[in-house]
Amino acid sequence: MSEEHQTPASRPLNPIAALTLVLVFPGRTFERLHDRPRWVLPVIFSIACALVSAIYAVKGGYMDSFIHSMSLRSGHDPATVRSGFIGSSILMAALGVPLVTLIETLFFRLAGRLMGGGARFGVVFSAVAHASVVSGVGALAMAGLMRITRSPTVGANLAVLLGSGANPFLWSLARQIDLFSLWFFVLLGIAAGPVFALDKRQARRTGILFAIIYVLVMSIGGTGSAGGLDDPYEDWVETETAAAVFYHEPDLGAEVLVPAGEAASVAVARASDILGQSLEGAVTPLRIDVYLYASLDSKKRTTDNGEVAHGVEWANTVHLVWTDGSELALTRETAKVMAAGVLGKAYNPLIHNGFAFYAGGEWGGMTLAEAALSLLDSGDLPSLAELTDPALYHRLSRQRSEPAAGSFFDFIAATRGEEMARDLYVGAVDLAGPVDAMIELKLGEPLDSLEGKWKDYIRTSRGAEDQLRTDGEAEDQLRTSGAVVE
Numbered sequence: 136m137s138e139e140h141q142t143p144a145s146r147p148l149n150p151i152a153a154l155t156l157v158l159v160f161p162g163r164t165f166e167r168l169h170d171r172p173r174w175v176l177p178v179i180f181s182i183a184c185a186l187v188s189a190i191y192a193v194k195g196g197y198m199d200s201f202i203h204s205m206s207l208r209s210g211h212d213p214a215t216v217r218s219g220f221i222g223s224s225i226l227m228a229a230l231g232v233p234l235v236t237l238i239e240t241l242f243f244r245l246a247g248r249l250m251g252g253g254a255r256f257g258v259v260f261s262a263v264a265h266a267s268v269v270s271g272v273g274a275l276a277m278a279g280l281m282r283i284t285r286s287p288t289v290g291a292n293l294a295v296l297l298g299s300g301a302n303p304f305l306w307s308l309a310r311q312i313d314l315f316s317l318w319f320f321v322l323l324g325i326a327a328g329p330v331f332a333l334d335k336r337q338a339r340r341t342g343i344l345f346a347i348i349y350v351l352v353m354s355i356g357g358t359g360s361a362g363g364l365d366d367p368y369e370d371w372v373e374t375e376t377a378a379a380v381f382y383h384e385p386d387l388g389a390e391v392l393v394p395a396g397e398a399a400s401v402a403v404a405r406a407s408d409i410l411g412q413s414l415e416g417a418v419t420p421l422r423i424d425v426y427l428y429a430s431l432d433s434k435k436r437t438t439d440n441g442e443v444a445h446g447v448e449w450a451n452t453v454h455l456v457w458t459d460g461s462e463l464a465l466t467r468e469t470a471k472v473m474a475a476g477v478l479g480k481a482y483n484p485l486i487h488n489g490f491a492f493y494a495g496g497e498w499g500g501m502t503l504a505e506a507a508l509s510l511l512d513s514g515d516l517p518s519l520a521e522l523t524d525p526a527l528y529h530r531l532s533r534q535r536s537e538p539a540a541g542s543f544f545d546f547i548a549a550t551r552g553e554e555m556a557r558d559l560y561v562g563a564v565d566l567a568g569p570v571d572a573m574i575e576l577k578l579g580e581p582l583d584s585l586e587g588k589w590k591d592y593i594r595t596s597r598g599a600e601d602q603l604r605t606d607g608e609a610e611d612q613l614r615t616s617g618a619v620v621e
Contacts, residue, residue: 165326172261184271189224212449246345252331266322273315308354320346378403383427402469448475470494479564486563492541504596507542523571
């Protein structure tokens with residue numbers, strides 16, 4: 136009878152049947168997997184379930200709020216973020232599922248050894264892979280749950296009872312505890328007997344020890360993802376001004392909102408002017424959205440951008456911190472987002488940045504004329520060949536490229552008119568490569584000739600600055616002598 140009883144355990148187990156049998160007859164399944172370990176099919180099944188759940192969340196629209204928020208913060212349009220999320224989900228499923236299974240195998244093997252058992256790595260990995268089938272089933276169940284909760288963050292775990300921001304560790308710990316994770320631990324408690332040659336009592340202890348180790352380690356590792364899918368703007372309020380709609384935290388006071396609103400009016404008026412848009416005659420008022428942050432640290436944490444301001448052109452939005460230089464930064468970024476909306480997207484960095492810095496009129500606390508003259512005197516002024524080629528432009532430091540680009544547009548507007556500056560911008564719309572040929576065609580002369588005239592234009596600012604300085608010194612002398620009465 137003993138030999139007859141052992142015969143079924145030595146019979147090869149159909150890999151597809153094992154995916155189902157491990158859920159209903161786990162003891163017999165793990166016994167037969169001990170003799171002939173298999174892991175490829177259950178790992179593939181778990182990967183497929185993770186992919187189905189992630190793609191369903193995106194395609195079903197349950198990630199739209201998160202994707203829109205991420206798009207606003209990153210500056211990428213929603214279609215790009217959606218594609219990136221799907222791509223990262225595929226990568227995480229293909230690499231993450233095998234990696235997590237490997238980590239679980241190491242923990243399970245450690246727990247078995249602590250209980251006095253031992254087994255080949257392949258046998259342990261096979262048992263963990265088949266027990267993980269319930270995790271795949273859980274991922275599919277999560278996809279079905281989204282139809283009810285309408286949210287990718289509300290799952291069948293205890294984290295739904297906690298806020299992720301209150302205590303990230305407790306939230307992460309609660310996230311590990313759900314019906315499917317408990318089922319997974321029970322299966323491994325059953326698997327520990329045949330895998331490590333332990334009696335039932337030791338096997339149960341092995342399963343409990345593994346559960347404790349796994350939950351603690353995964354909870355610590357998961358604290359970084361706390362709030363990852365939360366909308367950081369959920370509690371923000373909206374304040375409308377003449378030229379902008381401000382989004383900000385409720386406690387941001389009038390001492391910030393009032394000057395920011397005035398600066399937005401100036402920025403929109405300046406951008407409209409150089410874009411040839413009449414504010415008075417506009418049927419629909421030209422406005423922008425501004426996300427206003429309490430500090431630079433807050434802006435960087437939320438958007439991962441440490442600049443005082445940056446624009447999101449697809450959304451006609453500027454992210455802003457109100458601090459020294461905010462007015463200039465707001466004007467520059469407003470010009471970028473409004474130009475993209477009115478004229479189209481110019482990808483060439485000379486055109487994109489030059490038009491915006493010309494709108495701002497300053498760089499680094501200096502006028503464009505002063506900044507360009509300083510570069511020219513020091514021999515650091517980039518050539519037009521460098522500025523027009525995107526690859527060469529990006530190799531330049533911002534201290535050289537940005538004031539030079541702004542100065543070049545200042546030169547074009549002063550000598551050819553702002554209409555020509557707009558025409559150059561339009562010529563670069565959807566053009567990612569060099570723009571030298573387009574500039575030469577529109578201006579009717581080669582770059583070398585234009586560069587010479589541009590430098591001459593920069594040099595003329597020296598005389599203007601010297602004259603202003605002389606006039607100022609003369610006025611100071613008259614005031615000192617009493618000739619000028621305040």
